[in-house]
Amino acid sequence: xxxxxxxxxxxxxxxxxxxxxxxxxxxxxxxxxxxxxxxxxxxxxxxxxxxxxxxxxxxxxxxxxxxxxxxxxxxxxxxxxxxxxxxxxxxxxxxxxxxxxxxxxxxxxxxxxxxxxxxxxxxxxxxxxxxxxxxxxxxxxxxxxxxxxxxxxxxxxxxxxxxxxxxxxxxxxxxxxxxxxxxxxxxxxxxxxxxxxxxxxxxxxxxxxxxxxxxxxxxxxxxxxxxxxxxxxxxxxxxxxxxxxxxxxxxxxxxxxxxxxxxxxxxxxxxxxxxxxxxxxxxxxxxxxxxxxxxxxxxxxxxxxxxxxxxxxxxxxxxxxxxxxxxxxxxxxxxxxxxxxxxxxxxxxxxxxxxxxxxxxxxxxxxxxxxxxxxxxxxxxxxxxxxxxxxxxxxxxxxxxxx
Amino acid sequence: xxxxxxxxxxxxxxxxxxxxxxxxxxxxxxxxxxxxxxxxxxxxxxxxxxxxxxxxxxxxxxxxxxxxxxxxxxxxxxxxxxxx
Numbered sequence: 001x002x003x004x005x006x007x008x009x010x011x012x013x014x015x016x017x018x019x020x021x022x023x024x025x026x027x028x029x030x031x032x033x034x035x036x037x038x039x040x041x042x043x044x045x046x047x048x049x050x051x052x053x054x055x056x057x058x059x060x061x062x063x064x065x066x067x068x069x070x071x072x073x074x075x076x077x078x079x080x081x082x083x084x085x086x087x088x089x090x091x092x093x094x095x096x097x098x099x100x101x102x103x104x105x106x107x108x109x110x111x112x113x114x115x116x117x118x119x120x121x122x123x124x125x126x127x128x129x130x131x132x133x134x135x136x137x138x139x140x141x142x143x144x145x146x147x148x149x150x151x152x153x154x155x156x157x158x159x160x161x162x163x164x165x166x167x168x169x170x171x172x173x174x175x176x177x178x179x180x181x182x183x184x185x186x187x188x189x190x191x192x193x194x195x196x197x198x199x200x201x202x203x204x205x206x207x208x209x210x211x212x213x214x215x216x217x218x219x220x221x222x223x224x225x226x227x228x229x230x231x232x233x234x235x236x237x238x239x240x241x242x243x244x245x246x247x248x249x250x251x252x253x254x255x256x257x258x259x260x261x262x263x264x265x266x267x268x269x270x271x272x273x274x275x276x277x278x279x280x281x282x283x284x285x286x287x288x289x290x291x292x293x294x295x296x297x298x299x300x301x302x303x304x305x306x307x308x309x310x311x312x313x314x315x316x317x318x319x320x321x322x323x324x325x326x327x328x329x330x331x332x333x334x335x336x337x338x339x340x341x342x343x344x345x346x347x348x349x350x351x352x353x354x355x356x357x358x359x360x361x362x363x364x365x366x367x368x369x370x371x372x373x374x375x376x377x378x379x380x381x382x383x384x385x386x387x388x389x390x391x392x393x394x395x396x397x398x399x400x401x402x403x
Numbered sequence: 404x405x406x407x408x409x410x411x412x413x414x415x416x417x418x419x420x421x422x423x424x425x426x427x428x429x430x431x432x433x434x435x436x437x438x439x440x441x442x443x444x445x446x447x448x449x450x451x452x453x454x455x456x457x458x459x460x461x462x463x464x465x466x467x468x469x470x471x472x473x474x475x476x477x478x479x480x481x482x483x484x485x486x487x
Contacts, residue, residue: 033478085484086475096480101487118449120417122405182456249405289452293473304467310452311470 002104003027003077005352006093008084008294009111011039012338013330015067016345017109017352018076024353024360029077029103031084031095038064039113040331041338043136045168046161048379058379060338061141087294090325107325107352108298111345112291114309114331119153119179119286123250132285136162145171147281151259152176153247154285155194157380160236162283167237174279177242177261179286181268190268191243197384247282248274256282288382290332298323303396307389308334309382316397318364319348320355327352334389335382336375343371409457410450412443420457430469431455444479447471 005021007014010032018028036042044060051058072078082098091108095101116131123129130138130146132154138144139162149172152159163173178189234241242261246268249260259282263272289310292302300323301314315321315328329348330341347367350360360367375386383389406418415438423437431447431454434440440454441447447454451470458468476485 083478083480085478085480088475094475094484096478096484101484115448117452120407120409120453122407125408125411182460293477296473297475297477 003029005107006105007109010037013341013345014111016342017349018071020349022074031079035081037068043140045140109327111330114288115291117286119284128256128281132159132283135283150281152283153179159285173239175240178246180246180248288335307385318351337378339374343374410440413439415440
């Protein structure tokens with residue numbers, strides 16, 4: 001099969017890019033490993049207090065279906081349940097799992113998104129210990145409760161929103177606590193760091209946060225607040241958030257039976273006694289990192305920028321890379337929400353159109369503005385310093401990227 | 404310290420990874436060659452970030468530890484599809 005553009009990843013970035021490209025005269029194929037298009041949109045269901053009144057409820061599943069339906073009706077080939085296992089030439093994408101084995105194209109857009117980081121706590125391989133993203137998919141997409149009595153290890157924007165989603169679905173979440181400091185590196189998740197990172201998350205439950213901390217205190221005095229948190233008076237949607245306790249062990253013979261909680265100092269050092277909490281499931285939240293393997297195999301340089309969530313392909317503000325005909329969009333460029341991914345997908349599509357001598361529904365500069373706008377209006381920022389990360393990448397691109 | 408599995412595909416424990424580092428490994432490929440970490444079905448998708456953190460904490464050269472290089476096939480695929 002031969003098309004003008006192949007997109008790997010049918011999430012918000014990939015589907016949006018497909019629509020923009022086909023509406024402006026390109027033939028497009030989208031490939032996704034999952035059986036249903038939509039990517040992480042499929043699990044998302046939350047309230048966005050910053051959105052206009054008629055867009056307050058973010059129903060990712062509905063949006064995914066609308067985007068896929070629109071793309072299909074315009075003539076985009078969407079291959080689901082199909083894995084791209086190799087990319088070569090310019091371009092030949094090798095597939096497994098479907099009837100088509102190879103797709104050839106002039107340009108390649110990698111919109112492969114991100115992967116969850118594992119959180120190794122003793123006992124983390126027991127049945128009943130699952131990642132927060134899997135819990136989100138089970139809850140919102142499959143409507144399956146992952147446990148009867150559960151806890152969440154890791155307090156960040158994603159785990160807090162999934163906790164709210166699980167509560168809304170009637171699941172008994174008995175608490176959230178920090179992961180332990182790494183047994184090996186001693187680094188990681190101290191109460192002070194966690195509180196500092198929560199400034200932005202206050203948007204999720206403005207009442208409980210502002211009532212507890214005050215908006216300014218949250219940003220300026222994380223250590224003070226972390227100290228006060230030993231009395232543990234923060235509750236969100238009725239769920240206690242233990243910011244001065246960490247989950248140091250998961251216990252059970254055949255499956256998760258309990259977690260061991262330990263009080264920790266402001267810096268995360270263990271103090272005091274352990275406490276056993278019986279649960280039958282534990283969600284592990286350690287954040288996301290960009291999935292860049294295909295970019296690496298085609299010779300795209302990778303740059304480590306922690307503010308973006310890890311190692312990302314070197315790319316310009318217009319989503320192009322040093323590799324001729326290779327573009328990137330969405331979480332492969334840094335961990336952000338779906339609205340940013342959508343704007344990046346459109347931007348990448350317009351850059352691709354321009355590279356093939358066509359024009360899109362707006363100019364590249366207008367599309368860049370749209371991305372910045374989406375970032376500003378994002379209800380939650382998964383990484384608090386994402387803006388700095390983007391600037392770093394742009395600076396490296398200016399210096400080394402343009403050949 | 405509680406020992407635990409770090410690489411689920413190959414069943415490699417934390418203690419084995421620390422042993423590899425003691426033995427001189429200072430990169431993810433170095434640990435991989437000694438104890439098979441990241442050589443299984445997921446090709447390090449789960450354990451590489453953990454191994455990297457462990458190395459970062461132990462080796463302490465101030466530089467980020469070298470990661471393994473992704474190579475095709477990037478996902479498990481039948482031999483028949485490769486030779487087709």
